[in-house]
Amino acid sequence: MKTVREALPYAFDFDPVRTALVVIDMQNDFCSAGGFGEKLGNDITPTRAIIPVIQKLLQVARDAGILIVHTREGHLPDLSDCPPAKLERSKRMGAGIGDEGPMGRILIRGEQGHAIVAELAPLEDEAIIDKPGKGAFYKTELEHLLERNGIESLVLCGVTTHVCVHTTLREANDRGYRCLVLEDATAAFDQSDHQAAIHMVRQQGGIFGWTSGAESLIAVIE
């Protein structure tokens, strides 16, 4: 067992063999110029800023043999897996899912915008979960993958803290996983959304789990 002593609201104990690092939606659509996030009117500086932190986490997790799972939000080219309500809202914001953009069709599987940023490219043997929703469990094989690997704890990083990270956190929490959210390896376009989301994880004695800085975790697994 390892312990992240600085975690909040109290120390986080985890067994690296039973822990997965889940890297959520670090895609061009959320982290690169011309992507979905920017087209929705957001500043992508915060989502780009965490790329080097996640690079370091990936390197350390790979060296330690920790299971790594990457996720991508996106839809089939015919949009058959995109709820009409989601499509309608994106169109209202001027960034319609499936519309042509500078990096291909917005949020469509196989397009450049949908790809994970080059700096965080998954290795060939690493799992990639393609999800149509904000949560990584909904209509995906994630639960199966985690069960098959005997996973009990999840370390969550990626974007955006209050949307896809939180939805995944909440889904994981209800399934009994112990979750650590890394404060400086998650980001939202607005700092206030990020801070509120981080606060919500650890309020009420850790209602959804734990938070810590990435270095506190790295120090115990390196």
Ligand code: TIU
């Ligand atoms: N990955 C993810 O968080 N999807 C979003 O749409 N996030 C926004 O903040 N819009």
